[in-house]
Amino acid sequence: MELISKIIENLKEVKGKSPLVHHITNYVTVNDCANIVLALGGSPVMADDIKEVEEMVSFASSLVINIGTLNERTISSMIKAGIKANELNIPVILDPVGVGATGLRTEAIKILLEKIKFAVIRGNMSEIKIIAGMDVKIKGVDSTASDEDALDIAKNLANKLNTVVAITGARDVITDGSRHCLVDNGHKILSMVTGTGCMSTSLIGAYVGTTNDYLQAAVAGIVTMGIAGEKAYESLAQGEGIGTFKVRLFDNIYNFCEEDLKVRGKVIYE
Amino acid sequence: MELISKIIENLKEVKGKSPLVHHITNYVTVNDCANIVLALGGSPVMADDIKEVEEMVSFASSLVINIGTLNERTISSMIKAGIKANELNIPVILDPVGVGATGLRTEAIKILLEKIKFAVIRGNMSEIKIIAGMDVKIKGVDSTASDEDALDIAKNLANKLNTVVAITGARDVITDGSRHCLVDNGHKILSMVTGTGCMSTSLIGAYVGTTNDYLQAAVAGIVTMGIAGEKAYESLAQGEGIGTFKVRLFDNIYNFCEEDLKVRGKVIYE
Amino acid sequence: MELISKIIENLKEVKGKSPLVHHITNYVTVNDCANIVLALGGSPVMADDIKEVEEMVSFASSLVINIGTLNERTISSMIKAGIKANELNIPVILDPVGVGATGLRTEAIKILLEKIKFAVIRGNMSEIKIIAGMDVKIKGVDSTASDEDALDIAKNLANKLNTVVAITGARDVITDGSRHCLVDNGHKILSMVTGTGCMSTSLIGAYVGTTNDYLQAAVAGIVTMGIAGEKAYESLAQGEGIGTFKVRLFDNIYNFCEEDLKVRGKVIYE
Known part of the structure; x- marks a missing residue:
């Protein structure tokens, strides 16, 4: 079955099973992240107190960790929730917002x-370059780096961390280290709305809640x-x-x- | 005077007096709660630091406590503000978001x-079943429980706590233990937008600011x-x-x- | 060059240079503040942990401090970030939301x-009257005071603090103590949406990022x-x-x- 067909199945599963997506995320875009998960058919829950994150994540189909407005209190909660999710084989998604902009963010991601x-x-x-250990100049939480060698960077990092790495930009690059996809959908106006990156991560959180791929x-x-x-x-x-x-x-x-x-899907799969 | 007529008066009072509704609430839906109170004609204020909640609530016409993203800091503020409001006879509204999902929430509500x-x-x-001490399986902050015996549960709890209990669902049940109302307005799409429950609570906070009923x-x-x-x-x-x-x-x-x-009002009052 | 022409240049500079506006702000209107800065052409970043605010502000073109939902943790971050911004000659904008409503707010502003x-x-x-040391009755975070002597109050405060003071209302008054402007744009419906004041402050943060005036x-x-x-x-x-x-x-x-x-600009400049 080709990838688009699998994604169609995945979408149906989200709508049918309404996976619970536990978020520990920032207070800037949190409302949009909740609504985007609901709009797709999932069920969002936001909870960040260290005394409840282990319990909350244990009901969840996935955990989204987004460091957009991290602080000492929430970093501890992220760690605790993530470890628990790993124990229970609940997939964890990371959005390393602004990593590299400050030492706090870089240390937290480490x-x-x-x-x-x-x-x-x-x-x-x-953000991905920072995680990959490369030098890059960051301006706030936005990226202006060229993405021509994106695939190499993503593949190396995916292999190193044994994870899927997704670099979003004009052309999106997604890889698990062996397989990879290039996605040419989207429009640059998306970068004029705060949180469209966070929302993409939350959508991944919903999709990942009903598949092992x-x-x-x-x-x-x-x-x-x-x-x-685009639409x-x-x-x-x-x-x-x-x-x-x-x-x-x-809508x-x-x-x-x-x-x-x-x-409309413009997905190149190799 | 029948209930709908009284509600019409209550609405006019809200628009005329613009009651100040102090919220200690979650960071997911807080913007929507503020805007819904403004849209109705009330005046919202959000303040949660323990050093200011007593002062702030003393100016208010009502206090809304919503535990959506509670933490140790805000629980203390909720308690302090609520006690002060009680002393001053300012009505306090509770939205026990996700109670039962975690021990932290259940303990906080207790x-x-x-x-x-x-x-x-x-x-x-x-949520209401949990508060009533009954056993119920909760998935995140959403409810899937049957509501057929909702009225009995609500009445018992209202009498036990000497409060008004409102259970919202396809048919809403509202009771003070002796009188009760059933409301058949609404549409299931409301559950596809985060915070419509919180917003209902905030609207109650505005209405309660200009009536003793x-x-x-x-x-x-x-x-x-x-x-x-519906509209x-x-x-x-x-x-x-x-x-x-x-x-x-x-709008x-x-x-x-x-x-x-x-x-449009579909209110059965008994 | 007249003021409107200079503002037109300032707008072009914002769109061309996309100044980074660091916010330490409230969780009620933060999403709207980020989106309004983006809409104008600027680049918002929200970061409030004390361990990162000095680093973050050092990349920024301006810093916006908004005390809407202040707490002990964020007050410390505001102070640290503001001092650093001053050291680096990065302009700092203050929105003293609800000052005078509680001792915490008044002390924080002091x-x-x-x-x-x-x-x-x-x-x-x-809010400006409170800062100017005058007595005023505040209801929540809204103002109902007469603005007839606004210009005198603003001028005195601007001279005392060596800053620009802007009082927004039906007629807005803006002064640096010697020069002053009166602005007659706007519509009262703006006060029916939470955060339009905060958003105005964030827009100032964007404009101030590309001018010394x-x-x-x-x-x-x-x-x-x-x-x-108005539109x-x-x-x-x-x-x-x-x-x-x-x-x-x-839009x-x-x-x-x-x-x-x-x-449409209705600006009287004297």
Whole structure:
């Protein structure tokens, strides 16, 4: 079965089983992350107190760790929840927002990678390069690095950490170290709305909740966001902008279907 | 005067007096809770530091305590603010989000119920069952329990705690232990947007700010959300989904009026 | 060159240089603040842990400190980040949300004013009066004070603190103590959406990132929000309300241009 067909199955499973996606995430985009998971058909739960994260994650189908507004309290909760998820074979997804921008973020990611086995790590080129140990100049949480050697970097990191690495950008690169996918969906206006990266990670969290194929789930989340974004952009009339775009993005995720994937999916699988 | 007429008066009072609704709530849906209170005509304030909650609540017309993303710091603030509100006869509303999902939540609710007298407790069937001391399986913060014996459970709990208990679901049940209401407004799409439960609680917080009839205020908040949700759903065109739905929900609360209550209100009062 | 022309240049610079605006802000309106900065053309970053704020602010073009949901942890971070920004000559903007409502807020603002030199302080009449040491009754975070003597209060405070003071209301007053502007843009529906004040402050943060003229940047942020709000209000059809208004507000900021400023700008500069 080809990848798009598998993703279609994965989407049906999400809608049918409504996997619970436990998030320990930032307070900037958390509402959007919850709504995007609901729109796809999943069930989000946000809980970050150290006294409850182990219990909460034990009910979950997946755990999303996003360091967007990390602090000492939540870093401890991330570690505890991640270790518990690993024990229970619940897949853990990492969004290393702004790693490299500050020592706190870089140190936090080091510890998380030491203690937790991740199913998928999704970031932009700068973030993934930092994790791969390369030197890169970061401006806030945005990336401006070239992505031409993205695949090599991603493959090496995926092999080193035994995980799926997804680098999102104009062309998205997703690999488990042996297999890889390139995704050409999306539109640059997505970077004009805060949290579209976080939301992609949350969609991966939903998809990963009903499959053991983490590469497929990562591609699914990214292609879903890309297609929904394209359609939202194309629908904009004169005078409309990111306000309307964001509304339509959620509409499109809510109505996301087999046809969208078949007609619009631009996935190269090797 | 029948209940709908009283709710119409209550709505006018909210618009005229703009009651200040102090929230100690979660960071997932807090923006929506603030905007829904503003849309109805109230005045929201969010403040959770233990050093200021007593002062802040002393200006307020009501206090909403929502445990969606509780932590040790905010639990202490909830207790302190609630005790102060009780001293000043300011009504306190409880939204026990996800109680039963973790020990932390269950313990927090136990302490809150011991220390604070609530005017209204609003939750879904699972949450209210937990509070009533019954056994129930909870999946995250969502409820899948049958609601057929909802009225008995609600009445017993209302009498035990000397409060108004509101169970929201397909048919909402609201009771003070002697009187009760059943509300048949709403649409299931409301459960596809995060925070519609929290927002209902915040609306109750606004209504309760201008009346001493807590049963009426609880029904008012729930019927308002239900009607606004129905109208938002009915307005959706092909290709629209929860993005547009949420926008229209706020539009409908902003324009909510006597006519909406008279024409659409499905309230059985016994 | 007249002020509107300078603001047009400032807008182009924001779009061209995409200044990084570091926020330490509240969890109620943080998502809207991030999106408004993006919509204008800037680059927002939200980071509040004491271990990273000095590093983060050192990359930034400006720092926005907003005390909307302050707590002990974040107050310390605000102080540390502000001092660092001052050392590096990075302009710092203050939004003293709800100062005077509680002792915690008033004390926090006192300390911030002692330790940090602000480029711009933007608040409503009540908030600015509190800072100016005058007596005023505050209801939550909203202001109902008369603004007739706003200019005197603002000028005195601006001179005392050697900063730009901006009082927003029906008529906005902005002054550096010698020069002053009055802005008559905006619409009262803006006060029906939570965070429009915070968002104005964030827009100032973006404008201030590409100019040394802080008075101009403050006027720019306020007039931008005012014009975008007017246009959003005028576009509303029957049955639409604050949901649609907020969407269009973001659309209008995204499409904000020279023409808007030339045709609609109501700025009196003396």
